[in-house]
Amino acid sequence: MASTLKTSTRRTRTFLSGSAALVLPAILLLLVTYILPLLQVLRLSVSSADPSVLDGAGFTLRHYFEFFADPTSLRVIWRSLWISFVSALIALVIAYPYAISVAKSGPVMRRVLISLALLPMTTSGVVRAYGVIMVLGREGPLNKLLMALGLVSQPVQFLYGPAALIIGNIYFVMPFVILPLAAGIARLDGRLLEAASTLGATKVSINRTITLPLLVPSIAAGTIVAFTLNMTAFVTPGLLGGQGYLMLTTLLGQQMFNLANWITGSVIAVVLLVIVIVTMTAYQTWLDRKAGFYAPR
Known part of the structure; x- marks a missing residue:
C-alpha cells in the first residue's frame, strides 16, 4: 500500500513538474470562465423555476x-x-x-499589407460599427456618391437591414480570413505551379486543380472563424440591425438584459452553441x- 502511494505521488510530481504543467493555468482559466458558466446556462435552460430566477431548479424541456x-x-x-x-x-x-x-509581395510591402489588414482590429467593435453607420447612413458618403452618379x-x-449587417460582418472578420489564406499561399x-504551367495548364485550371485544393485547410480555418464570429457577434447586429432586425445574439440580449428572462435567454444561448x-x-x-488533397499541416 505504501509502495503504491509513493508511486502515485511520484507520478503526480512528474506530471506537475513536466511540460504538462504548462497547460494547467489555461485549463483552470477555461474551467472558471467558460465551462462553469456554460454548465450554469445549460442548467437554467431546462429549469422549471421562474424565468427571472438565476438559481434554477427542477427539470423540463x-x-x-x-x-x-x-x-x-x-x-x-x-x-x-x-x-x-x-x-x-x-x-x-x-x-x-x-x-x-500579401504572400507574393516583398518583405516591406508584405508588412504594409498585413498592417492594413490588421488596422480595423486596433479599434473596438463599437467604434467600427459606428464607422459603418456613418458610411451607410442616409447622409453618408455612400448615399452621396450614388446620388451624385x-x-x-x-x-x-x-441601415437596420441585411445589407448593413453583411457589410459590417465582412469588415469585422476580414483580418481573420486574410491571415490564414496568406500563410497558406x-x-x-x-514548383508544382511551374510544372503545371509548363505542361500547358491555364491559370484558371491551375487555381482550380492545384491551388484551391492545397489551400483547403487555410480556407476552412478562415471561413469557420468568420462564420463563428458572425453568428456570435453582439455589437455589430445590435447597432447595425437594431431591434427591428433581430439576430440570435440580439434576441438573447433582449431576453436576458431587457426582460430579465434568464431561462429563455439560456435556451437561446444553448441553441446558438449547438x-x-x-x-x-x-x-x-x-x-x-470535396478536397482532392490537402496542403501539408
Whole structure:
C-alpha cells in the first residue's frame, strides 16, 4: 500500500513538474470562465423555476418546445444562419486576391499589407460599427456618391437591414480570413505551379486543380472563424440591425438584459452553441470529402 502511494505521488510530481504543467493555468482559466458558466446556462435552460430566477431548479424541456414553436424564433435562426454564411463567403472572395498580394509581395510591402489588414482590429467593435453607420447612413458618403452618379434619386436605407449587417460582418472578420489564406499561399510549393504551367495548364485550371485544393485547410480555418464570429457577434447586429432586425445574439440580449428572462435567454444561448458546433462540423466534413488533397499541416 505504501509502495503504491509513493508511486502515485511520484507520478503526480512528474506530471506537475513536466511540460504538462504548462497547460494547467489555461485549463483552470477555461474551467472558471467558460465551462462553469456554460454548465450554469445549460442548467437554467431546462429549469422549471421562474424565468427571472438565476438559481434554477427542477427539470423540463418545455422552454425548448416553446422556443421552436414560435415562428419568430425560426425566422431569427434562419436569418442568423444565412447572413453569417453569406458574410463569410463574400469575405473569402474579397480576401483571396488580397492574400495572394500579401504572400507574393516583398518583405516591406508584405508588412504594409498585413498592417492594413490588421488596422480595423486596433479599434473596438463599437467604434467600427459606428464607422459603418456613418458610411451607410442616409447622409453618408455612400448615399452621396450614388446620388451624385445619378444611380438613385433619394437616399437608400442601408441601415437596420441585411445589407448593413453583411457589410459590417465582412469588415469585422476580414483580418481573420486574410491571415490564414496568406500563410497558406506562402507555404505553397511553387514548383508544382511551374510544372503545371509548363505542361500547358491555364491559370484558371491551375487555381482550380492545384491551388484551391492545397489551400483547403487555410480556407476552412478562415471561413469557420468568420462564420463563428458572425453568428456570435453582439455589437455589430445590435447597432447595425437594431431591434427591428433581430439576430440570435440580439434576441438573447433582449431576453436576458431587457426582460430579465434568464431561462429563455439560456435556451437561446444553448441553441446558438449547438447551431455553431453542428454547422462547423458539417462544413469541415464537406470540405474533407470535396478536397482532392490537402496542403501539408
